[in-house]
Amino acid sequence: MPSTTPGASPQSPSQRPLTDFGRRLAARRENLGLTLEDVASRAGAATAYIQYLEERPAAPDASTLRRVAAALETTVEELSGATVDQPPGRGMALRDAGLAELDEAACLALMSTHGVGRIGVLTPDGPAVVPVNYQSIDGEIAFRTALGKVPAFAAGSEVAFEVDHIDDVFSQGWSVMAVGMARAVTEEPLIRRLESEAPTSPWAGGQRDLWLLITPSRLTGRRIVNPLSTTEE
Numbered sequence: 001m002p003s004t005t006p007g008a009s010p011q012s013p014s015q016r017p018l019t020d021f022g023r024r025l026a027a028r029r030e031n032l033g034l035t036l037e038d039v040a041s042r043a044g045a046a047t048a049y050i051q052y053l054e055e056r057p058a059a060p061d062a063s064t065l066r067r068v069a070a071a072l073e074t075t076v077e078e079l080s081g082a083t084v085d086q087p088p089g090r091g092m093a094l095r096d097a098g099l100a101e102l103d104e105a106a107c108l109a110l111m112s113t114h115g116v117g118r119i120g121v122l123t124p125d126g127p128a129v130v131p132v133n134y135q136s137i138d139g140e141i142a143f144r145t146a147l148g149k150v151p152a153f154a155a156g157s158e159v160a161f162e163v164d165h166i167d168d169v170f171s172q173g174w175s176v177m178a179v180g181m182a183r184a185v186t187e188e189p190l191i192r193r194l195e196s197e198a199p200t201s202p203w204a205g206g207q208r209d210l211w212l213l214i215t216p217s218r219l220t221g222r223r224i225v226n227p228l229s230t231t232e233e
Contacts, residue, residue, distance in 0.1 A: 018055060018056060018057060019056075019057050019058075020081055021053070021058075021079060021080060021081070022053060022054045022055060022056070022058075024078070024079050024080075024081065025050075025053055025054050025068070025072070025079060026054045028072045028074055028078075028079070029054075029072060032072065032073065034072075036050050036051050036054075039068070039071050039072065042070070042071030043064075043067040043068050043070070043071040044067060045064070045067070045068070050068070053068070062076075065079070065080075073170070097171070097172075097224055097225060097226065098224075098225045099222045099223070099224060099225065100222065100223045100224075100225045101220075101221070101222060102174070102176065102220075102221030102222060102223055104219050106221060107176045107178075107219040107220065107221040108136075108139065108219065110163065110165075110174060110176050110221065111136055111141070111163050111176050111178065112136045113135070113136060113199075114133070114134060114135040114136065114199045114200070115133075115134065115163060116131050116132070116133055116134070116163075116203070117131070117132060117134045117141070117143075117161055117162060117163040118130065118131050118132075118161070118162045118163075119131075119132055119143070119151055119154060119159055119160070119161050119162075119214075120159060120160040120161075120162070121150060121151065121153045121154045121157070121159050122153065122157065123150055123153045124153075128150050128153075130150045130151060132144075132145065132151055132202070133200060133201075133202050133203055134161075134163075135194070135197065135198060135199060137193075137194065137197070137213075139216070140213050140214060140215050140216070141161055141178060141213070141214040141216070142185070142194050142211060142212070142213050142214075143211075143212055144198075144202050144208040144209065144210065144211055144212075145202075145208050145210050145212060146206065146207060146208045146209070146210055147210060149208075151212065152210060152212070154182035154212055154214070155182055155183060155184045155212055156181075156182070156183065156184075157181070157182060158179065158180065158181055158182075159179070159180070159181075159182045159214060160177055160178070160179050161177065161178045161179075161180075161214055161216075162175060162176070162177045162178075163175070163176050164176070170226065171224070172223075172224045172226055173223070173224050174221060174222065174223040174224070175221060175222055176219065176220070176221035177219070177220050177221070178214060178216035178218070178219050179216065179217060179218040179219075180214050180215045180216040180217040180218070181214070181215055181217070182212050182213065182214045182215075183212065183213055183215075184210060184211070184212055185211040185212065185213050190211075190213075191211055194211050
C-alpha cells in the first residue's frame with residue numbers, strides 16, 4: 001500500500017472522484033461525516049492513499065478493500081457496486097429490533113436539504129408512486145416534473161411524499177412521510193429561487209420545467225432501533 005501520492009494533499013480532496021468506486025467511497029465517507037484522516041485511521045492506511053482511492057483509478061487488494069469497507073461501516077459489495085441492481089433491505093433483521101416514532105422536528109431534519117423521495121398521487125389510470133429528486137425549502141418540499149408526467153397530477157390535490165434510508169449493513173433505517181396539498185409554482189421569483197438553489201438536475205433527464213410545491217399538513221416518521229445501542233442517532 002503506497003504511503004504517499006505525488007501531488008496529493010492529505011487535508012482535502014483536490015478534485016472529484018474519477019471512478020465509480022471513488023465516488024461511492026467519497027459519498028459514503030461524507031454521509032458518515034468522516035474526514036479522509038478519519039477513514040485512514042480506521043483502515044490503518046495513509047491519508048494520502050485514501051484520497052488516492054477516491055480521486056484516481058486504483059485496484060486495491062482484497063485485504064485493503066475489506067479494511068476500507070469496515071472503516072466506512074459498509075461492505076465490499078456496496079463499495080464496488082455489486083448490489084446496485086438489488087433492492088435495499090436484503091440483510092437479516094436485528095434480534096429484538098423495534099420502531100421508534102420520530103417527532104416533527106426529527107422528521108424535518110431528516111427530510112431537509114435534498115435527495116430522492118417518492119410521491120403518491122392519483123392519476124387517470126389509478127394510484128401511482130414514483131421517485132423524484134426533491135429539495136426542502138422553508139419547510140416545504142419542491143420538485144420538478146413536466147406536464148403529462150405522473151408527478152404532475154399532484155398539482156391541486158392532497159398527496160403523500162415519502163423519504164427513507166436503509167442501511168443493509170446494520171439492518172437499520174428510517175422513513176418519513178409528509179401529507180399535504182401540492183400546487184404548481186407560478187410565482188417567477190420563487191421559480192428563480194428554486195432553480196438557483198436546485199442541487200442537481202432531475203436524474204430522469206429531459207425537459208422538466210414544472211415546479212411543484214408540497215406544504216405538509218402532517219409529518220410522521222419511524223426509525224428502526226438497534227437494541228444493542230444505548231442511544232439513538
